[in-house]
Amino acid sequence: MSFPAYPSYQDSGIEWVGDVPSHWLRQPLFALVAERDESNEGMIENNLLSLSYGRIVRKDIDNNDGLLPASFETYQIVEPDDIVWRLTDLQNDQRSLRTAIVRERGIITSAYLATQPRGIAPHYLSYLLRAYDLTKVFYSMGGGLRQSMKFADVKRLPVMLPPANEQVAIAAFLDRETAKIDALIEEQRCLISLLKEKRQAVISHAVTEGLDPHAPMKDSGIDWLGEVPAHWDVKRLRFICHIGTGDADTADAVDDGAYPFFVRSPVIERIGDYSHDCEAVLTAGDGAGVGKVYHHFTGKFRAHQRVYIFSRFEGVHGRFFYAYMSEMFAKVVLEGVRRQRQWHRFEVVN
DNA sequence: CCCAAATGGTAGGAAAGGTG
DNA sequence: CACCTTTCCTACCATTTGGG
Numbered sequence: 059m060s061f062p063a064y065p066s067y068q069d070s071g072i073e074w075v076g077d078v079p080s081h082w083l084r085q086p087l088f089a090l091v092a093e094r095d096e097s098n099e100g101m102i103e104n105n106l107l108s109l110s111y112g113r114i115v116r117k118d119i120d121n122n123d124g125l126l127p128a129s130f131e132t133y134q135i136v137e138p139d140d141i142v143w144r145l146t147d148l149q150n151d152q153r154s155l156r157t158a159i160v161r162e163r164g165i166i167t168s169a170y171l172a173t174q175p176r177g178i179a180p181h182y183l184s185y186l187l188r189a190y191d192l193t194k195v196f197y198s199m200g201g202g203l204r205q206s207m208k209f210a211d212v213k214r215l216p217v218m219l220p221p222a223n224e225q226v227a228i229a230a231f232l233d234r235e236t237a238k239i240d241a242l243i244e245e246q247r248c249l250i251s252l253l254k255e256k257r258q259a260v261i262s263h264a265v266t267e268g269l270d271p272h273a274p275m276k277d278s279g280i281d282w283l284g285e286v287p288a289h290w291d292v293k294r295l296r297f298i299c300h301i302g303t304g305d306a307d308t309a310d311a312v313d314d315g316a317y318p319f320f321v322r323s324p325v326i327e328r329i330g331d332y333s334h335d336c337e338a339v340l341t342a343g344d345g346a347g348v349g350k351v352y353h354h355f356t357g358k359f360r361a362h363q364r365v366y367i368f369s370r371f372e373g374v375h376g377r378f379f380y381a382y383m384s385e386m387f388a389k390v391v392l393e394g395v396r397r398q399r400q401w402h403r404f405e406v407v408n
Numbered sequence: 409c410c411c412a413a414a415t416g417g418t419a420g421g422a423a424a425g426g427t428g
Numbered sequence: 429c430a431c432c433t434t435t436c437c438t439a440c441c442a443t444t445t446g447g448g
Binding site for chain 3: 167
Binding site for chain 1: 409418419420
């Protein structure tokens with residue numbers, strides 16, 4: 059996106075801001091906002107709010123989940139258009155968004171700083187602080203050892219101030235443009251999930267129906283498999299390969315080991331010695347990876363005691379077997395079609 | 409600074425189950 | 429009966445959010 063240039067620029071004097079249009083003013087924060095600091099003593103208000111993912115959201119005050127204060131009377135009252143800052147734990151947490159604009163009156167923990175915009179458009183300030191936050195400028199403020207900041211610590215924060223009508227225009231522009239971008243992100247997300255489905259369908263089709271659309275078909279005799287090409291055989295797993303388990307524990311992994319070490323997760327560890335030297339397909343035999351984690355490997359390797367090793371293939375290609383298993387096995391396992399002895403009865407077409 | 413609680417897992421011990 | 433396979437249970441772990 060390109061922006062039209064202003065007639066002239068000035069150095070803002072702020073390292074992380076750079077040049078700004080000449081007619082913008084530079085003001086310290088305290089000239090533009092006041093600290094709110096309004097106690098909820100006497101439970102004046104009970105609309106509980108919290109700062110989450112850069113938004114002020116409503117929380118159920120009667121929900122007892124999570125950490126609760128002894129009393130909500132110690133909370134502070136905030137008003138619409140206030141900006142809430144979470145300036146605690148600056149050294150520890152360098153990820154979460156630290157400022158947000160309040161949309162409705164309510165109460166929020168007094169550990170946060172609440173400020174009330176006066177000489178600045180609230181939505182403009184909200185976007186400006188989000189930009190400051192994303193440059194991580196708050197983390198370097200106050201010097202090394204200080205872990206949290208109060209209003210006194212941020213009140214001299216320099217703010218670049220366009221004229222009022224320009225502030226409103228900028229905030230409106232950002233509302234519009236970010237909404238457009240969010241919509242595009244959502245669209246791409248949809249597309250990605252469609253493509254993933256497509257990928258799966260392609261593999262599934264190839265390993266169960268082959269590549270020739272005109273090949274005569276026959277009933278495989280297996281309900282979850284349906285029809286397969288007439289010239290394919292259906293064989294039980296145990297007749298086309300050897301099935302075994304590994305022997306090592308996760309603790310046996312060595313950082314710079316010479317051989318791959320297959321465990322129950324998708325991550326391939328390293329190990330110093332090997333137990334197998336062959337072509338094999340491996341999968342998790344226990345835990346979260348059952349039916350999901352697959353590897354195809356040829357060479358020297360070792361496997362975790364609860365990893366299954368399919369090897370010594372007879373009449374089936376390793377790559378085909380790998381594609382077939384990773385595509386079809388999860389469906390059978392996860393649908394719970396066969397609870398017992400499923401390993402030996404699982405059918406493979408070839 | 410440090411911690412609590414929720415969440416969503418992974419890894420390991422141990423023993424029961426199967427099998428030649 | 430010895431040995432390999434499978435299951436169950438639980439300890440442990442990382443991350444996220446936010447409170448004292």
